[in-house]
Amino acid sequence: MRFSIEFTGDARRMMDNIILHIPHASLCLPPDFWRDITVGKEIVERELCFIADYKVDELVKNIDSHKIIAKYSRLYCDVERFRDDEAESMAKLGMGATYTHLSDGTQYRKIGSSRREEILGKSYDLHHKQLNTLSRKIVDQYGSCVIIDIHSYSDELVRRLFGWTENLPDICLGYDEKWFGKDNASKLKTYIEKMGYSCELNYPYSGALVPMEFYHDENPKIQSVMLEINRRVYLNGDAVSEKAVCNIDKIMNFIAENLNPNTKPRCQNVARKVG
Numbered sequence: 259m260r261f262s263i264e265f266t267g268d269a270r271r272m273m274d275n276i277i278l279h280i281p282h283a284s285l286c287l288p289p290d291f292w293r294d295i296t297v298g299k300e301i302v303e304r305e306l307c308f309i310a311d312y313k314v315d316e317l318v319k320n321i322d323s324h325k326i327i328a329k330y331s332r333l334y335c336d337v338e339r340f341r342d343d344e345a346e347s348m349a350k351l352g353m354g355a356t357y358t359h360l361s362d363g364t365q366y367r368k369i370g371s372s373r374r375e376e377i378l379g380k381s382y383d384l385h386h387k388q389l390n391t392l393s394r395k396i397v398d399q400y401g402s403c404v405i406i407d408i409h410s411y412s413d414e415l416v417r418r419l420f421g422w423t424e425n426l427p428d429i430c431l432g433y434d435e436k437w438f439g440k441d442n443a444s445k446l447k448t449y450i451e452k453m454g455y456s457c458e459l460n461y462p463y464s465g466a467l468v469p470m471e472f473y474h475d476e477n478p479k480i481q482s483v484m485l486e487i488n489r490r491v492y493l494n495g496d497a498v499s500e501k502a503v504c505n506i507d508k509i510m511n512f513i514a515e516n517l518n519p520n521t522k523p524r525c526q527n528v529a530r531k532v533g
Contacts, residue, residue: 273323275400275520276513277392279407279467280318280327281338281385282311288380291334294367305360306331311410314487316498317506318408324396326389328381333357333366335381338407338467351419355382361418390471397472397479402519406510407432407467407484410492416462428455428491432466432484442517443483449512453505455491462486481519485509 285306295302315327328337336355343349352359356374359365369377396403411430413423429450433443443459450457466484485506492502 273321273510273514275396275402276404276406276510276518277324277326277389277396278318278321278510279389279405280311280315280325281336281407281467282309282328282332282409283313283315284328284331285310286330287334288330291330294369294373296368297364297366301360301364302333302366305366306333308412309333309361309415311408312489313493313498314408314410317487317492317503318510320503320507321510323510324392326385326392328385330381335377337382337385341378341382361415386470390469393469393480394471400520402479402481404513404518404520405467405469405480405482406513407482408487409463409484410487410489411463412489420462425458426462426488427458428488429457430461430463430484430486430488431457431459432464432486433460433482434465434468437466437468437478437480437482442481446483446509446513446517450509453508455505481517483513 287302287306292299309332318325332338336353336357339348339353339355340346341355343354346354348354351363352365353361356369356377358367358369393403393405413426416426417423431443431447431450447457447459463484463486466482468478468480468482472478472480487506492499492506
């Protein structure tokens with residue numbers, strides 16, 4: 259059985275100021291990645307799928323919106339970390355913007371400071387330049403920009419990183435009240451629960467990506483919310499559930515119609531950006 263959802267004309271227009279940000283779905287490793295590796299190739303390849311937000315990009319394949327998708331695997335460069343390791347809590351585990359350790363703590367590559375800057379320049383900086391530029395264009399045109407930061411996770415990954423797996427929800431909503439109001443988060447949580455999913459706020463992950471260009475704004479014109487979708491929700495073996503695709507469409511539609519400041523879009527001629 260196939261599931262589908264049709265957006266109305268107004269809903270499509272409401273998506274014009276929305277960016278779907280997908281930082282961890284890629285399985286691509288550039289050729290220069292392998293020159294730094296200190297473990298067997300099979301170890302890296304096993305981790306590649308395990309730590310990725312595997313096929314989460316396929317959940318939004320039918321959504322007509324701006325999409326920025328990281329080009330490379332997070333094993334090469336994690337564009338959702340802070341660039342500066344001093345500001346990044348995961349850096350202490352060797353999992354800052356440029357990982358040196360796998361999720362089980364195994365060191366898999368050695369990189370010096372100059373090599374780190376080379377990697378950041380090739381991946382991180384280009385990704386964030388694209389995100390900043392598109393966000394600014396949308397804010398200038400529509401007055402606001404909504405970022406939906408899309409991720410997935412597995413129980414086993416949470417166990418490895420944090421040491422527990424109690425009461426992990428089907429969907430986690432990550433947010434910060436400055437960038438996505440508590441009332442909006444509660445409304446979205448209620449909507450998701452009415453669909454039959456368990457949902458928690460900022461558990462097991464918290465917060466959501468905000469473009470650095472806007473990060474220090476006192477009167478933010480950016481809204482940002484993170485969707486962390488448990489793999490059990492959308493994967494049947496290696497296949498993505500069409501029912502899950504349909505339900506994620508509905509969640510995006512709900513955000514566009516009910517939680518979006520851009521309720522009366524002025525025009526529709528911002529070019530789509532796909533990373």
